[in-house]
Amino acid sequence: MKTLLLKKEEVSKLICMNEVIGTVEEAYKAFNSDQVEQPDYIGMHLPSPRGEIDFKLGYYKGNEVISMKASSGGFIDNPTAHGVPSGMGTILLFDARSCALICVMDGSLITGLRTGAAGAVSVKALARKNARKITSIGTGNQARMQIRAINEVMKIEAIHAWDSHPDTLSKYKTDIESEFRIPVMLANSKKEAVEQADILITTTRGKGSLVEADWVKPGTHIVAIGTDQQGKQELDPEIFRGAKVVVDSIAQCTEKGETWHPLNKNIITKDDIHGEIGEILLGRKPGRENDDEVTIFDATGMAIQDNTTASKIYRNAIERNVGTFFEFFAS
Template sequence: MKTLLLNKEEVSRLISNREVIEAVENAYKAFNSGQVEQPEYLSIHMPAPRGEIDFKLGYYKVNETISMKASSGGFENNPASFGLPTGMGTIILFDARSCALICVMDGSLITGLRTGASGAVSVKALARKNASKITSIGTGNQARMQIRAINEVMKIDEIYAWSRTAEKLAKYKADIESEFGIPVIITETKKEAVEQADVLITTTRGVGAPVEAAWVKPGTHIVAIGTDQFGKQELEPEIFRNAKIVVDSLAQCAEKGETWHPLNHDIITRDDIHGEIGEILLGRKPGREHEDEVTIFDSTGMAIQDITTADRIYQNAIAQNVGTYFEFFS
């Protein structure tokens, strides 16, 4: 039995943004069709100044694949101390029929790609059809991933950006304008940026003052990405009071996502949550129903997204004869 090994560069060559978006749409539909077993994910928080490492495991019954991903983040000293990124990931795939290990691949790129694709899927389902202005609160790698994916499903005329770090803002502006030719307007305050948004993307690490409800204009679609652990927060809970709330996983978002905060403050109840995005994609529940509706997509990330994306990469690698094989068992 041979196992395929794929490094980050190989993974990057084996899948397009459009394929990732399709894989994530399939993941959400599968999750709400009884085709997935997905235990609660585990996290280990390391002593400061280190960050955290998460473990996500899932079984996709349709293609008989099991995946396990280890994903770290917040290790800010890594570049200087070890010459490594601040976050890394590894995905391992098993054939569920035998539980044989079939592939080991870099998971850091996949995490970024499928998280970016989740925002794009939510924009297709929930943003206004004439939306043209994006606001990015946070300007790191995931902010770029969101733009790359959303650019596949929406015509972006302008991007408003805010970050606490002027150097990161300047680099984000230069990178995005060079890659896409879309003008990036840097704002003095977070409030100024949010007030411009047709689509508001929050990709911080869930620290700092949250986006305030008074800043959000009617008709805004919010892609809430940065809160995936208890204790993180990007949005004032009051934003949820009159919004249409859509989550990737109700179980996860109610316990670890942005949705936990309005639940905890008794601003909403679980009955006020419109549904999971897979239900909308399957046509079981409506998406946006009027132009002035504020919609929120709370994404904590799910193992099934990793499975469908990683499986597509694995199949493409076999078809294109990419990667290196090794054997545990002869």
């Protein structure tokens, strides 16, 4: 039994964003088709100045693969103190028929890719067809990934951006305009940026409300990415009142996502959650129904997204003869 090792530079050459959008759509549909077993993920916060680490485990009956991902972030001293990145990821793939380890791959790119693709999938399902302007609250790596993915599914005419770090904001403008030739306007305030949005993306590690309800214009689609653990928050809970709320996983989002906050304040109940995005993709529930409704996609990230994306990378590697095999188990 041989196990395939895929390094970061190899993973980067084995999949494109359009393929990832497809694997994420497959993941969401599978999740709502009784094809997935996905235990609650485990997250640990480590003492400052260290960050957090998450473990996500999933089994997909459609490909007979079990995936396990460890993903860390926020370790700001890592580059200088330990010579490694501030965030890292590793994915293990097991053949579900034998539970033999078939692949070990760098997972740092996959988290970013599939999270970006999730935003794009939600835009297809929930944004207005005439949406052209994007506002990005937060301008780090995931903010860039959201643009890369959404650019695959719609024409972006302008981006308004805000970040609490001016240097990060300025670099975002340079990078996005260079890569996509899309004009980026640097907002003087969060309010100024949000008021321009057809699509609002939040990708911060916020610990409190960054976006107020009265800033959000009718018809806005909100892609809420940053809140995936208790204690994080980006949106004023009042935004959820009367909005069409769609989540990746009701179980996760009501416990660890942005949706927890309006539930905790009794602004909405679980019955007010429109549904999971897989239900919309399967045609069981409607997506956007008019140009005035505010739609919210609360994404906490699911193991099945890692599973389908990593499995596609593994299949591509086998087909293209990429990676290094090693004997992990004695026969």
